[in-house]
Every structure is written in C-alpha cells, then in structure tokens.
Amino acid sequence: MPDDDLTADEVRKMAAQIGMTRLEDQHVQQLLRATIGARARRAALPIDTLVPADEPAHVFHLTLDEDR
C-alpha cells in the first residue's frame, strides 16, 4: 500500500482491530501521522543487503546460574 494513500478512516479501523477503540479524532490524526512516519522509516531500512544468514542482534541463549 502506498504510504501517502493511508487515510484516517483506514487507520481508525486498523486501530480498532488491535483494540484501540477509545481514540478521539485528534488521536486518530496522530496515529495516521505516526504510522506514515513509521512506514517511511521502514522504507529507509536497507533490508535488501540482508542475506538469510544475517541473524538478529539479540538471539536467545541460555545462561547457567553460575554464569549470572
């Protein structure tokens, strides 16, 4: 979905789907701006440089009590 096309009505529905049903109109406008901004940041992530072997920064590992 092109970021610029996101509307207040759409973002209100998206919010309702995750339980954010108490937003006032000004809150919905804020959510719209915030979501468009977040999508722009996502577009700035150079994910095409990643290969399958590139692992996340925080990968779970077990710690023994004596290592704590």
Place this chain on the structure above:
Amino acid sequence: MNDLAWLTVAQAADLLRTRKLSPVEYAKALIDRIERYDRSLNTFLRFTPELAMQDARNAEAEIMRGNWRGTFHGVPYGVKDIVDYAGLPTTAHSKILADNVASADATVVQKLRAAGGVFMGKLSTHEFAIGGPSFDLPWPPARNPWNRDYFCGGSSSGSGAATAAGFLPAAIGTDTGGSVRNPASMCGVVGMKATYGVVSRRGVIPLSYSLDHVGPLTRTVRDNALMLDVIAGHDAFDPGSANRAAGGYTAALAHGVKGLRIGVIRHFYTHDMQADAEMAAGIETAVQRLAELGAEIREITIAPLAEYAACNRTILTGEAFAIHENWMRERPQDYGALARERLMAGAFVRAADYVNATRLRRKLADAFHALFADIDVALTASSMDPACRIDDRQAIDYTYSRQARAPFNVTGNPALAVPIGFSKSGLPLSMQIVGSAYGEALVYRVADAYEQATDWTARHPQLQ
C-alpha cells in the same frame, strides 16, 4: 553558597573526606539554591529536601566517626523520574503513572545509596522518556539554565539542567536514542552512555529494552568517570547486564592523547546531515585542539546516519509500543500529545520489519566494532544544532531527529557528550567521543585531555 554550587564531585569528595566541608552544610547550600531558582527552571519533578538532610546527617555522623565510604559519601545527586527510589512515586512525568509508588530502589539508586550519596529528588523527564518538551502534562518541562526560554534537551531534561544550574554535581539519566547526551549537549555538561550492559536497568521504567542505557551527567569528565565507577557493574536481575568486571574509569585520566588514533566521522554532520555552522566549526576546532595535543586524526566512513536512525527508531517504537499497548487501548487521553504520537509510531510495525531492523543492527554493530582495529576512539557530532526556543514547536520538531547519538544505541558502544564551547547567542555546543565496547576509560581519557586544554567547564550560567 555559589562556591559550593560549583564544587565538582572530586573537589567535594576531598573536602568531605578531610572534614573541611560538612555534608549537612553542603546539602543545605544546594537546597537553598534549588528553592531559590528552580521555580523558573522546573528541573525537579519531586524535590525531597527532607530526605537529603537525613542522608546528609547520616553521612556527617559516619565521616566524623572515621567511616568515609568513598567518593560519593555526602555528595548530592538526583535521578530522572523513571528511576525507582523506594517509597517515592516514579511517574515517568506522566498522568498514567502519577500514583506509581516504587516498592524498591533501582539498582543504580541502591549503589548510590550504598556509596553514601545524598538524594535530592526526582528530576523532570520527557513523558516516558520520549514525549517532550510538553506543556500538557501534570508537571512543566525543565528549561535551559543558560537561557530559560530555550529547550534543555531530553529526555533526561532535569538531569542535564539541574547539573548545569549548580543544583547538583551529578545526576542519573537514561538514553535510548540519545537522551543522556542530548541534555548534556544542550546544557553544556558531560553525559555518558556507557556500553550496553555496563549499568543495570533494573528498576528503571523501560522505553526500549534492547536500546535503553542508564548513565551519569556531571559538569566534568572526571566526575562522570567517578559516578560511572559507582553505578557500573553486573546485575543478575538485569537480563542485559554484562557479566564482566567494571570500574577503573578514572585510571587513564591525565594520560593525555599523544599517539592516540582518533577517527572523525565527519560525514555524519557534513554530508548525511548539515550541522549548524557554529556547531560544525566548534567540532573542527576541537579536533584541531586534540591534534595539537598529539592525537593522530584520521577521517573514517561508516554507514549513513539515516540507516542507524531507521534501525534505532524501528526497534525503539516496536519495543515501546509493546510496553504501552494496554494503556493506549484504555487511557489514550491520559498521555500528552507528543508521547502519544511518538509511541503510536510502533502500533503497526510489522514483526518482519522489527526482526530485520535487529538483523541490520548486528551488521551495523559488527562493522563499527571492526573499525577499532585502526582507531582508538571515534569523534563526531552529538546534536546538529544548539538549543532552540522551548516554545517553538516547529523548531523542536525540526531539531528532534537532527542528531548523531542514536547510532551508538544501535551499536551499543560507549559514547560521551562533551562541551566544546558556546554559540554567539551563549548556548552550549558539544561533540561526542565514542569508544570500543567496554572502552569507557579511553573515552574519558580523550575527553579529559580536551577538557584540561580548554576552559568550558569553568563557565557557569547566571540564574535569575
């Protein structure tokens, strides 16, 4: 009173240890100063003179008995109000947590209390360490002591402003995308974000688990190292805590920079972003001064600032929204407008985007760590601009992301904001010195050499 206001931790410790200064006299002087001037600066969200006097009397009694505990015994400090102090509310400067009374001390508070510090109170922050400066919260925002009409940076706003104002010689802040180093830069003090895991986050309200750091703000580099000596160390109750020895951060001070290799990340503030002309000139003058002191200066190139910023923000907002989701459902109206909008940015971050940001984080961190084969420390801008007016919403929005601090939350490296002078309008300028992982002592060494060769830390704001 003014002389006591500008004592460094190191100076105070010497006077307290040798009984030339009473902890009670010292605390009273600072209490008087706070009562006189903080009405116009709002650095304290909760000022606790009664607790301070209790700590001071205890310190005095112990020192008189010959039981001097160390550098912070009898030294006043404050903590950002997202840090727990048992029995006091930790509000995060938010209506949401106005009645949230801490049941235990944060680990950093435990350590400062054990060191005999004198607790002065809880300091203003941006709401949940992300939304500010805001005028729609239960408490007003802190202001810049160099000019109260100007922004003091954030989110550790009160920590930076109170330290610069001579209310405290040292304060605790937190830093997720630059929030210790921003107020340090705006207020002309020294602020350290140590290596991720060096300082415990236990008892600190999280913004973003994998990016949050707790750090000291002081008026001098030595004081900063002294405070980090107190608060650093492994904490089994913090899953991110580094299980390794900490301390010794003053060991390399006064060793100078002769022969040290300093890599200047110039493209951050000349290409990726264009810093304000006075800020850029100030950084270049500081680089020149370090060269004159014997450092070997070389320019280095790393990933563009925008990549670090996107990585930091995707992770930060994703993790932060996970923390705030329930409140966003139930009480969205109880947030200030700025925190609400900045936190909402995480509402629809896709899982794949979050994971990819953490995959990029590892690549960015690995590439940055590799540079330290050829340099000892890196140097770059902290803020791109001096402080703007606190009531200029447009300028606040414009300058909010114009910074080069978030890259080192992404990589986890230690990064120190250091004063480098003043703009023509009298507002502080700053730079950032960045070390290899766990290389705090070397960062302090370089910053100390620069500080000793200049007189910026000897200048203080005139309060009204």
